[in-house]
Amino acid sequence: MDVVLEIVDTYIGDYIYAWAHPAHPTSYEFLNNNSNSTELFSSSWQYKTANPYFEVTPSKYAYMSAWDRDNVYRQAISLYLITWIFGFLLYFIFAxxxxxxxxxxxxxxxxxxxxxxxxxxxxxxxxxxxxxxxxxxxxxxxxxxxxxxxxxxxxxxxxxxxxxxxxxxxxxxxxxxxxxxxxxxxxxxxxxxxxxxxxxxxxxxxxxxxxxxxxxxxxxxxxxxxxxxxxxxxxxxxxxxxxxxxxxxxxxxxxxxxxxxxxxxxxxxxxxxxxxxxxxxxxxxxxxxxxxxxxxxxxxxxxxxxxxxxxxxxxxxxxxxxxxxxxxxxxxxxxxxxxxxxxxx
Incomplete structure (x- = not known):
């Protein structure tokens, strides 16, 4: 499930958590920041892929939330939504x-x-x-x-x-x-x-x-x-x-x-x-x-x-x-x- 979570974080989760719970005090200023630098943000999280076969490189938004990818609360929320939404789609499509x-x-x-x-x-x-x-x-x-x-x-x-x-x-x-x-x-x-x-x-x-x-x-x-x-x-x-x-x-x-x-x-x-x-x-x-x-x-x-x-x-x-x-x-x-x-x- 960590591989699934990594993919979802890369394409969806990083953007949502960066907006909903930003690390920088100016909650919306970073949205207009065109720089790829992560120096303005206090995240100590370091990217390490869970997938040994191919990497999905994270964007700058992966470093812009107060809850980084390893945060247990963020993981719990994300896994709950993945289980619910993916489970229902699997059920509805196959059924x-x-x-x-x-x-x-x-x-x-x-x-x-x-x-x-x-x-x-x-x-x-x-x-x-x-x-x-x-x-x-x-x-x-x-x-x-x-x-x-x-x-x-x-x-x-x-x-x-x-x-x-x-x-x-x-x-x-x-x-x-x-x-x-x-x-x-x-x-x-x-x-x-x-x-x-x-x-x-x-x-x-x-x-x-x-x-x-x-x-x-x-x-x-x-x-x-x-x-x-x-x-x-x-x-x-x-x-x-x-x-x-x-x-x-x-x-x-x-x-x-x-x-x-x-x-x-x-x-x-x-x-x-x-x-x-x-x-x-x-x-x-x-x-x-x-x-x-x-x-x-x-x-x-x-x-x-x-x-x-x-x-x-x-x-x-x-x-x-x-x-x-x-x-x-x-x-x-x-x-x-x-x-x-x-x-x-």
């Missing part, structure tokens, strides 16, 4: 692409599809993103300030062999912790307060992928931040994995059942979780669900286009879903879109 090119629009005809569901999913995400970003900021701040085992180049890590091995280790570790956390969120004493907002979407669209209660969303992301505290991780791999995790979260909510696999926890497996609640808690694989006796194999018909959206399949899903809603939530307070008024897509 929209998934909705346009992947999502089966016939899902909107399902009896358990909610009235104005997509709007509500996006609204829930918008409400939760600031809170999730706030909770995530200390984790990224710890990374930037050197409290993790992130490293810059293969030469700084355990060895070239680890550059490949870190990815499966990350997947196995986070998959195990997410399973435990996700299953814990279904405990009756926790579910109705934290996890219920995400289970509002019985037949989710890609926009439901980040529509969580903010504490729920952060709790399920926590394993990603614990990993570099315990294990070495290339900082560029860390950024890639952050994007991948968000992309995967969208894919398992896209309603396109491709991965008919006993190993991969794909969209079909995760749809079983949204329909029937107490199954398929895993993120990437079915291993922990099998071990924890919570795996439910998706119906074979879900992988047949005609059968997937058949009235018989939907009737079966509705009957069992209503039993599970009554068992888990008691009263169903959702507002469904009347089936007869839905338009065929």
């Amino acid at each position: 929209t692409l998934s909705y346009v090119f992947v999502f089966d629009k016939n899902t909107k005809n399902h009896p358990k599809y909610l009235k104005d569901q997509m709007r509500l999913e996006i609204l829930q995400t918008n409400k939760s993103m600031p809170g999730m970003a706030l909770l995530t900021t200390p984790c990224f701040l710890a990374e930037v300030r050197g409290y993790t085992k992130l490293y810059s180049t293969p030469a700084d890590g355990p060895g070239l062999w680890y550059e490949i091995l870190q990815y499966p280790i990350f997947i196995v570790f986070t998959d195990a912790l997410i399973y435990l956390i996700h299953r814990g969120l279904h405990h009756p004493s926790v579910y109705k307060y934290l996890h219920k907002p995400h289970h509002k979407w019985i037949m989710p669209t890609p926009y439901a992928s980040h529509a969580f209660h903010p504490v729920d969303g952060f709790a399920q992301s926590l394993p990603y931040h614990i990993f570099p505290l315990l294990f070495p991780l290339n900082k560029f791999a860390s950024v890639f994995l952050f994007i991948f995790v968000n992309f995967w979260t969208i894919m398992i909510h896209d309603g396109e059942y491709v991965a008919d696999s006993p190993v991969i926890n794909g969209a079909a497996c995760h749809t079983m979780h949204h329909l029937y609640f107490n199954y398929n808690y895993g993120q990437y694989t079915t291993f922990w669900d099998r071990l924890g006796n919570s795996y439910r194999k998706p119906d074979a018909n879900l992988f047949q286009k005609e059968q997937k959206m058949s009235e018989a399949q939907w009737k079966k899903q509705v009957e069992e879903t209503e039993k599970m809603v009554k068992e888990v939530e008691g009263v169903d307070d959702r507002s469904y879109d009347p089936h007869e008024s839905k338009k065929k897509n």
Whole structure:
């Protein structure tokens, strides 16, 4: 995250902080100063790139704020805004692409599809993103300030062999912790307060992928931040994995059942979780669900286009879903879109 912060500081942050909290007593005089000299400013900060592959040379404005780039308050504010804004853009762009090119629009005809569901999913995400970003900021701040085992180049890590091995280790570790956390969120004493907002979407669209209660969303992301505290991780791999995790979260909510696999926890497996609640808690694989006796194999018909959206399949899903809603939530307070008024897509 320090590389991302450096780029954002160079092109945006330095200018904003130089204007908002200037080092020179004459707050606006420096804006008309055409000199590249930094002698008028008291900053003791010295530029040292966080990126070993290419530098983004800072402008004079990097030295013109009372809060230099190493200031913990500035870093915290910047990381919060990056996490919030970049996270939302990542979500909205990928979810929209998934909705346009992947999502089966016939899902909107399902009896358990909610009235104005997509709007509500996006609204829930918008409400939760600031809170999730706030909770995530200390984790990224710890990374930037050197409290993790992130490293810059293969030469700084355990060895070239680890550059490949870190990815499966990350997947196995986070998959195990997410399973435990996700299953814990279904405990009756926790579910109705934290996890219920995400289970509002019985037949989710890609926009439901980040529509969580903010504490729920952060709790399920926590394993990603614990990993570099315990294990070495290339900082560029860390950024890639952050994007991948968000992309995967969208894919398992896209309603396109491709991965008919006993190993991969794909969209079909995760749809079983949204329909029937107490199954398929895993993120990437079915291993922990099998071990924890919570795996439910998706119906074979879900992988047949005609059968997937058949009235018989939907009737079966509705009957069992209503039993599970009554068992888990008691009263169903959702507002469904009347089936007869839905338009065929």
